[in-house]
Amino acid sequence: MVQFDGLRPARLKVGVISAGRVGTALGVALERAEHVVVACSAISEASRQRAGKWLPDSLILPAPDVAAAAELLLLAVPDTELAGIVSGLAATGAVRPGTIVVHTSGAAGIGVLAPLTEQGCLPLAIHPAMTFTGADEDITRLAESCFGVTAADEVGYAIAEALTLEIGAEPFRVEETARALYHAALSHGGNHLVTVIDDALSALRAALPGRVGAVTAEDPDGIAERVLGPLVRAALANTLRDGRAALTGPVARGDSAAVARHLAALGDVDPGLAEAYRTNALRTARRAGASDEVMAVLTQ
Incomplete structure (x- = not known):
């Protein structure tokens, strides 16, 4: 079970699925905030190279193993793949109860995380309102961005907002029903x-x-x-x-x-x-x- 100092996340073991443009940039930002990216998934050669450059101390593992190692699991996959990834992780039981599960989709709220929420995870939707090109400036731009956050309750919002503030960005709340708009x-x-x-x-x-x-x-x-x-x-x-x-x-x-x-x-x-x-x-x-x-x- 993840422990918190009040409502501020402690130093967390982070798992990133996957090491694309968004996942890598957020992984680096979280490490600069003194969290530790312990593992990431990287299927394509481009993702492996990106992980090797920006997250050199992180293990590259299959998605279920990344999830099993994480206290904060970051799902930075394309919107079309998110529901499938969540269902697959729930079916394997790889995500431990108490894990903070964050997805970065702009269009989806926390409803898509329901299979993992039902297994005792804390669901968060944290979307950086920024475009990512894969260039080095992606990471710098995060600190200039606002993040749309959706959570199930005030505890969840406090955690999401703390994580966002830690990486230098500005959080703002988006209701579940307003995510598409x-x-x-x-x-x-x-x-x-x-x-x-x-x-x-x-x-x-x-x-x-x-x-x-x-x-x-x-x-x-x-x-x-x-x-x-x-x-x-x-x-x-x-x-x-x-x-x-x-x-x-x-x-x-x-x-x-x-x-x-x-x-x-x-x-x-x-x-x-x-x-x-x-x-x-x-x-x-x-x-x-x-x-x-x-x-x-x-x-x-």
Whole structure:
């Protein structure tokens, strides 16, 4: 049985399933908070290399053995694999009663851990609201992140929040019934931003000298990134600070002629990109209370 100093976790033996981008980064962060990653599972060669680099003192073991060695078991597997991993561990009886079992899925709450909860484990959902690329900065970014936590009771929340604070991040509570909405918000803001920026870079490259009318992913000089980067960073900072008041551009100004020219130019090089622009511009126009002339251009 895991012992606690009040509601603050003692130094814990941590098991990580598996040593992917998220699991490795969190394992390192927990070790820096003086916990000990005693074992991890790593099936792919990339995961083995990652574990060898970042968790060199941890044993690489099959998942049931990792679970058996842990006081804090971190399930950092893809969302689609989480329920199967939990069911498999419950069937083997590998997880000892009293073990803190944490998963890192954004979409799922603690319900998915029910088979292990029924065996006496303490279930926690602790999701870092951060993107992970496998680069070294993943670990640094954790300390700049907020973590969405869900627990069964106040004791669970206290433990989840203490663990999060220990690694330098900021915890906030997400109700079990709100996990899907929470995850949708992060996906819309994080994942779809990549698509919008990639679209903008493609259009900008097509406007460069010698490339007009040819959408391409190639930009050996990186000029499109240098042009768009400062604008995007400023827009993001302004939006996070000022919300909708940060909006600028032709939709906000009511410049329907400019919007029409944008749609025509984008349509010439990529009709799909033009439709994406129309969809986003229409949503922007409705929020900005745009003029009838702008709405007419976007809805024709």
